[in-house]
Amino acid sequence: MPLAPAIDTEFEDIFFTPRQEAVLECALGLLVEGGEKALTTAGxxxxxxxxxxxxxxxFGDRDGLLAAVVAYQASKVHFPPESGATADxxxxxxxxxxxxxxxxxxxxGETSVALNRxxxxxxxxDDNRLGRLLLVRGKHMISAKARALLEAGRHxxxxxxxxxxxxxxxxxxLAVRDVHIRLLLGETASAAERDLEGQARDAVQRFYSLFGA
Amino acid sequence: MPLAPAIDTEFEDIFFTPRQEAVLECALGLLVEGGEKALTTAGxxxxxxxxxxxxxxxFGDRDGLLAAVVAYQASKVHFPPESGATADxxxxxxxxxxxxxxxxxxxxGETSVALNRxxxxxxxxDDNRLGRLLLVRGKHMISAKARALLEAGRHxxxxxxxxxxxxxxxxxxLAVRDVHIRLLLGETASAAERDLEGQARDAVQRFYSLFGA
DNA sequence: TTGTCTTTGTACCGTACGGTACGGTTCGTA
DNA sequence: TACGAACCGTACCGTACGGTACAAAGACAA
Structure with a gap:
């Protein structure tokens, strides 16, 4: 009986020393400013x-450094404890x-855009560590939180x-539309698109038209 | 009175010889297969x-080559003449x-994914030619076509x-959701997401719930 | 103080790749 | 046949960058 494969356990319980975190923060700054090519080891x-x-x-090598930057940024997002019961x-x-x-x-956010880029x-x-990391530590986390919230609403x-x-x-x-990809491609968002709360309000409005009880 | 700035006229009326198109097709293949790093001049x-x-x-230099690849692919999409009057x-x-x-x-499509990447x-x-090219020759074109179609429906x-x-x-x-960004990040689409027509049908269904007369 | 460990700064190496030069070949034209 | 243009293949150059080695400096324990 083969052992259960320990896929995606990389960077699971990784921890960085304060010094390393400071360096990774510097790396993030370089990435945000100039993209991947600006992040050289010497620089x-x-x-x-x-x-x-x-x-x-x-970090082993440059790939390890890039992965560490992504993992470090992912480790910064903390999940608030579900903001209590949804009263009414x-x-x-x-x-x-x-x-x-x-x-x-x-x-x-500019760091998210930089890391997505x-x-x-x-x-x-070949292996695509970064994409998997960003998906499993970013999108899938958010998706799980959203599903819990929506299911509470259904309940x-x-x-x-x-x-x-x-x-x-x-x-x-409804919320993101094509704004994300346009930002990734370098287009700057319009004034209306920068009103995040307004965009979110419209999206939820339409969402209720489709899924409201 | 200043002259109207001729922004974004680059690659306006560009034309490639058949030989050049064949080479650009090869470049596309390399891009699809191995990404940007696989597209070396020697290779x-x-x-x-x-x-x-x-x-x-x-093509001048490597940047010109990349821009030519994007422009060439964009030049391949042809607009059908609006498929006649929308009868009923x-x-x-x-x-x-x-x-x-x-x-x-x-x-x-894999070529679109490769070019977006x-x-x-x-x-x-600095200048971000590629992103602007993809936006103005790709997304904005599609957007214009869509607006015309929608306005016909409104009329x-x-x-x-x-x-x-x-x-x-x-x-x-409604149609794309987060599938595009997930594809760009290397995730493979689910079976349901590969049923493009079904996805489109659901999206239009919901679109009519929101904007149907 | 001495010894060990970690880190810094610099110097160095190898290689991959962008860009150029050039001889040889094909092909269209007179 | 002769000529010129375009092109192919190869060889070459310079450099930027990933990765390594090493001397010097601080930190800390005994």
Whole structure:
């Protein structure tokens, strides 16, 4: 009987020392500013005042460094303990809007954009660690949180749907539309698109038209 | 009175000889297979049986080559002459579904994914030609076509909305959801997501719930 | 103080790749 | 046949960058 394969356990319980976190923060800054090509080992060592030898000792090689940057950023998102019970219909809707707003704020943030660009640029390599990392530590986490929220709404008869994942995807599409890909391609968002709360409100409005009880 | 700036006229009327098109097709193949790093001048010259000197003569430098690949692929999409008048409500809805299906087919195609990955990876360079090219020759074209279609539907009282661009974005979100970004990140689409027509049908169904007259 | 460990800064190496030069070949034209 | 243009294949150059080695400096325990 073969052992259960321990896929995707990489970077599971990784922990970085404060010094390493400072260096990774520097790396994030370089990435945000100039993209992948701006993140050279020599450049990072210079701006972070550390030695290349330390970089290679800590992260193995450049790929390990990139993966560490992604893992470090993912480790920064903390999940609030589900914001208590959803009291009534109105506050539940408020929670939905808040969730959508936060989703947009994360996706449109410059660090998220930079890391998405990095992972997408690397996504056609053999193993594709970065893409998997970003998906499993980012999108799938958010998706799980959203499903829990939506199912709570269904349980209280605020919403009506069969598949929570499908409902979440519709909410995602209504909120994000093509703005994310346009940001990734370098277009700057319009004024209306920068009003995250307004966008989220419209999206939830339409979501209720489709899935409201 | 300043002259109107001729922005984005680059690659406006560009034309490639058959030989150049064959080489660009080879470049596309390399891109699809191995991403940006796989498209080296030497490698392209080898697989396309041409000389590096010709590459530099035709395209200037490597950046010009990349831009030419994007422009070439964009030049391949032809717009059917709006498929005649939208006879009745049912055929109009069919046209909408066909449009959404084609949109998904384009976005999820491997060449589109490869070019999006390329442009996104290059999007934090100084000028960002590739991203602008992809946006203006790809997304904006599709968007214009969609707006025309939607406004025809509104004119015949099949649909009801204020802003055609906004309506299109909702349709886009309903159809694409987060599948595009997940594909770009290297995740393979699920079986249901590969049923493009079914996805388009559901999206249009929901779109009519929101904007049907 | 001495010894050990970690880190820094610099210097160095090898290689991959962008870009150029050039001889040889094909092909169209007179 | 002669000529010129375009092109192919190969060889070459310069450089940027990943990765390694090493001397010097701080930190800390005995």
């Amino acid at each position: 990072l060592a210079r701006t972070a005042n550390c030695s290349k030898e330390s970089l290679y000792k800590w 219909a109105e506050t539940f809707r408020t929670h939905l809007i808040a969730f959508a707003t936060e989703l947009l704020a994360v996706l449109f 990095l992972s997408i640029g690397q996504s056609n390599r 209280r008869n605020y919403l009506k749907f069969d598949d929570a994942e499908e409902a979440y995807q519709v909410l995602y599409g | 392209l010259a080898r697989t396309a049986n041409c000389s590096k000197e010709s590459l530099y003569k035709w 409500a049912e055929t109009f809805r069919t046209h909408l579904i066909a449009f959404a299906t084609e949109l998904l087919a384009v976005l999820f 390329l442009s996104i990876g290059q999007s934090n360079r 015949r009282n099949y649909l009801k909305f204020d802003d055609a661009e906004e309506a299109y974005q909702v349709l886009y979100g």
